[in-house]
Structures are given as C-alpha cells and as structure tokens.
Amino acid sequence: MNFSLLRRCTLQMILLACVFGTAIPVSAQNTKGMKKLIDKNMTLAAKQYLYMATLTAPDSMPRSFDATKNKFISSNTRWWTSGFYPGALWLIYSYTGDTAVKAEAERRLAIIEKEKYSTADHDLGFMIFCSFGNAYKITKNEAYREVCAVASESLIKRYKPAMSSIQSWNSLTSPKAPVIIDNMMNLEMLCWVADEYREPKFKAIAIDHANTTMKNHFRPDYSSYHVVEYDPVTGKILEKKTAQGYANESAWARGQAWGLYGYTMMYRCTDDKTYLEQARKIASFILNHPNLPKDGVPYWDFNAPIDKNTLRDASAGSIMASALLELSRYTEGDERAKYIAAAEKTLKTLSSKHYLAKYKENGGFLLKHGVGHLPAKSEVDVPLTYGDYYFIEALIRYRDWFLQ
Template sequence: MKVKLMTALCFLLINSGMLNAQVKDQKMGELIDQQFKFADQQYKVLAKNLPADVMPKTYNATTDKVVTSNTAWWCSGFFPGSLFYIYEYTQDAEILAEAKRRLTILEKEKNNKGTHDLGFMMYCSFGNAYRLLHDPAYKDIIEASAASLSTRYHPAAKVIQSWNSSDRWVGPVIIDNMMNLELLSWVSDHDGDKKYKEIAVNHANSTIKNHYRPDYSAYHVLDYNMETGEVLKKVNWQGYADESAWSRGQAWGLYGFTMMYRFTKDKQYLDQAIHIANFMLNDPNMPADMIPYWDYDAPEIPNTYRDASAGAIMASALLELAQYSNKAESKKYLDASEKAIRTLASDTYRSKLGENGGFLLKHGVGFLGQNSEVDVPLTYGDYYFLEALHRYKEWYL
C-alpha cells in the first residue's frame, strides 16, 4: 500500500503543473468535444473487455482485467448511463446498440426490493434512455423501480432504509441515499404515484435534520430506530473518522439537495445545497485544482489520495447549483466546476486511449479503510464526469 501510495503521489506531483499547458486555456467547447470523442472510442475498448452478462466496476492494473459485478450491484446503471451520454453527443450507432444490450440484462432489477440504490441503478440508465429515446417501455421500468424503492421507506422515521439490518446496524441510512430521491421525484412528476415524491421530501427533510453538522459537513451513516425515528448513532463508515468529512459523501449531499430543489422549488433545499457547497469550496484542504482528497480531514494531507469520483460528482452538482444561485455565487460555482472539469480532462486524471481497461478517469477512491478500490478508475466517476461535460454544453455554451 505504501509503495502504491508513493507512486500515485509522485505521478500527481509531477503532472500537477501540466494542467496549464494542456487544458487551462482551451475553449470549453473544444475540450468537451475532445472528451466525448475520446469517450466514444475508449468505451468501445471497455465494452470489448466486458463479458455480456455483467457490468464494469473498476480495473485491476496488476491483472490487466476489468473488475465486474452482476446487475444487482449498486453501480450497475452507470455503464449504460455513460453510454447514453456518449451517444447523445456522438450519435454513434455502435454505442447506442451497446447501451441497449446492457439495459436488457439490467431490466430485472426493477423488482429488486433489497437495495436502496435503484436510483443509481435504474434512473441513471433507463432514465437517460427514456429521455433520449422516449420508449414507453423504459418509463414502465422506471415506474416499477420507484415502486420497489418505496418499499424501503419507514413512515415512523420518515427515511428510506439503506442497508439491511445486521449485527452492526439497526436501521442504517447513508448520505448516498439522497441521490436515489431523483427516481422517486421524477416518477411522481411524470404521472406516477404522488406518494413517491412525498417519500423523497420526507427523507430529504430528515437528512437535513439529522445528517448534518453545524458546519454543513455530513456524516456518512446514521443508524435509526425505524419504529420511533430515534437516531442511535452517527458514524463515518467510509471516511477517516466519525467526525471527519468524507469527500464523496459531501458531494452526494450537494448533488442531492440541489436536485431536490429542482423538483420542489423548496428554498430550504437550495439553502442547504449552498451551505454544503461553501463548506466544500472553503475548506482549507480543498486543492486549487478542485479534486478533493478522499477525506477533507485525512491527517496525511497532502500525502494521501485524491478522489476523482468526488471531484466529478461535485463538478456536475455545482453546474446545476449555479443555475439557481445569485450572480456572485453562480460565478463561484461555475468557476469551481470548470476548474474540476479541466483537471479531470488533463493527463493527470484522464486515461490514454486503450489504457485503464477502457475507463475514462484515473485516481478514484472507493473505500480506503478496507483497501477496496483505491487509486483506481470507478464507473460512477466516469458517469458524473460525462454528465458534467453534458451539462456544461447544454447550459453554458
């Protein structure tokens, strides 16, 4: 682990000055065009490295193999979702065909009541498919997925349970769960059951009430008594320590509350998102290139890992938050997002064609505490990088 860390840090330090020469002054339209054209070719490499019945998670450089999962894994929707973003830009029929093939193996998860992650799995995939192709069968699948997700809601506690109960947890709810509220809200707003949006609102309100510290950093996991709503404990399962700020968790919350404002226009969600954004951008440990360390409070900073996935999620969320903010805040969020996008597009973070198993980004961190997916590509990092490119093009060019 120490050797791997030193190698990664040396690479980042050597290349940190390359951003200026590569992408600092490039017009964003040209940069976005280059990134999507690259993604079109690189994801064909990834598809060829991928068996037909599984989805990609990451890449193991030691074995030169793509690490895969079955469709029940929480990341299963990101590969087809990324393909649809690429297809939307390039109109490449081969990319579209691959996306449809992956939807075919994913569809059965619409009935999966054992996970809270159906938003990631089914909205990032079938949601993008329906947005682009308008196939009513896709909408039916999205609606069925929302029905399955709603079964994990506990009315007394007003939250959607994340993981199942175990010896460690009574009723765990993780900050990541904010992301899955988009599925519920979208279905309610598109002729579906109105109770789904009510569930999303109640969960978001409980998250504001219980998940956040006074400085607007978030815990990763809250353990609830689901019969009373009592919070039994607050911990950082994937962060450095229980009172630290795990970077991807902060990005999930930023994205989630910005998205909830889009669906409700409830100002408390916009205010919450602004507070979270300001916490992240003003943190003294936020690097100038806008790619966070894996935890804002990791004691080894600056001699520790960055998390490209947290940077990509943050970049995409800030682009939307800038749409709803006043002029000064909007410029701040747009500038920070653009800096993150440019950094991710540089050679420091973006793969070369044919390398990295076919993934786009390098230097993601999954779960450092368990030495799981450390300094590797992550399928959700790619997805939110592509979404950020798409949003920038749609909203700011």
C-alpha cells in the same frame, strides 16, 4: 406583484432552456477552450466505452480496473454501480449520435432490467434511473419509463414511517436501520416518476427522506455524517458514524458531493428554497475548506491527514463539478460565477494527463485515481464507473447550459 409566482415562472423558463438547448452564456474567453476540451473528451469517451464493451462479459457490467495486475473488474447487475455503464453509454450517445454506442447501451439495459424488482437496498436510483431514465429521456421509449415506475414501487418498500426515511442497508427486519448520505441521489427517480405519472406518494416519500436527512445528517458547519443508524420501530437515532470515511466526525469527500448534488436536485424537483439554501451551504463548506486543493479535486476525506501520499478522489470531484454547474443555474452574480469557475477548474484538472486515460488504457475507463472504500482497502486509487458517469454528465451539462 406576486413575487412567488414570478420566481416560479423564472425557474420554469430556466428549466425549459435546459430542455430545448438554450444556454446561459459564460465569458467568451472560456467558450472556445471548453468546447474543444469537451469535444475531445466525449470523442475519447465513445472510443473508450466501446473498447470497454469488448472486455466485459455479456451478462455483467464494468466496475473497475486494477492497473497493478492489469486486471479488468466487472460485477453482476445486483451490484450498486451496475447502472452507471449503460447510463454513461446513453449520455455518450446523446452527444455523439454514435449508433454503436446506442446498440451497446440497449444490450446492457436488457440484462439490468430485472433489478427493477429489487428491494435489497436503496440503490435503485443509481441502478435504474441512471440507465433507463436516461434512455427514456433520449428515446422517449415508453417501456423505459415504465421500468423507472416499477423500480420506484420497489424502492419505497424500504421506506420506514417511524424514521421518515428510506432504509439504506440491512434487511427490512433488522433491528438497526442505517441511512447513508448517498441515498439522497436515489430520490431523483422518485420525484421524476411522481411527476411523470402524477402519483404524489413517490415525491412525498422523497421529501420526507430529504427533510430527515437535512435534520439528522448535517453538522453545524454543513458537513455531513456518512451514516445515521436508526431504530426502525421507534425512529430513535442509535448512532452517527462513517463507513467509508476517515473517522466518524470527518467529512468524507464523496459524501459531501452526494449531499451537494442531492439537495440541488431536490430544489429542482420541488421548488422548495429550503433545499436551495442547504445546497448553497454545503457548497460553501466544500469550496471554502482549507484542505480543498487549488485544482478542485478533493482529497478522499476533508479531514484525512494530508501529506504527499494522501489520495485524491476523482469521483468526488466529478460529482461536485456536475452539482455546482446545476447549482449555478439557481443563483446569480458573483455566487453563480464562483460555482461555474469551480466546476470548470475541476473539469480541466480531471481532463489533464494525470487523471484522464488514453485510448485502451485504464481498462477503458476515462478517469484514474478514484477512491471507493479506503478503510476496507477496496477500490483504492482506481477508476470507478460513477466517477466516469458524473464526469460525462458534467461535460454535457457545461456544453448544453453554457456554450450553445
């Protein structure tokens, strides 16, 4: 028997089940409670995000909210988080069918489309695939698919062959070329466009980048550095460090979440078991870490000194939950059950009154207590668009994969 073929066919059946809404059931005792929680949260999401639209200028995107000053904070479309608001709107529309939500999503796509030509940094996957990629999957509008293709051409201009990586920050002529673990998230657009257009160069670059990141970003315990800085001409590693974490050798929580999500996604896109094993080892680091709180929402850095004032990061929790739900689909038995249970626990915690806002509170955002860049004292203990986005994605994944 050809076991490799059998395994590929089994994986294809799982992915088809996702596309056509066939779920892999969880225990019956959890089904009713999670369905009620998800319905309640998604109803709130529709109301909150339409309210948020009234606070956001027509030519900008939501970014955060400062509760101490009662100040709504927006950004231009060039800011790296600009795709999460329209992306979340499309996810909400896919769940609720609310045409007002769809109309707002379409309005926001119109102002962000110009970013498909940007080569300023690596964030085009966040900006374009979360917005136009979701829009295409839901509507099948070919114009949306084409935007993703153009953005992918723009993104690969930052690929440096000597480094075998896509440069994250700095100009393309800089003598220092940083690559951050966050960049793993932008590979999904390249893989998707490669398959949609049968253009292998995009996936080849994504694989090259993922392999280099796996080699150079991870420590023996499968925690990740935030930044690896290269010489763009020789490919030599100049420095391994953090930008947003507690210390150079610490495990910045959202960085660990990006890695977990990124390698789980790369397995889905390539069927390469190396990526699956990497994702499982990252998951083990996270879930078995002694500093992971019992409720599943991590401190902002796994190695930060912990006391009653140490901040949690709801955004890292939501990304981890979404990633663990997908990882569970590629594993079996107790391991699979562990991932589902961990994700479910985190989603329930994030749905509690401590984290989840009420209607017209929190600037229209869903989740409170995100941590953006604590060392720079930027976006600390505030709502964040990406925290909301992956929370919504995780809720929908749970409904689609485990409840229907």
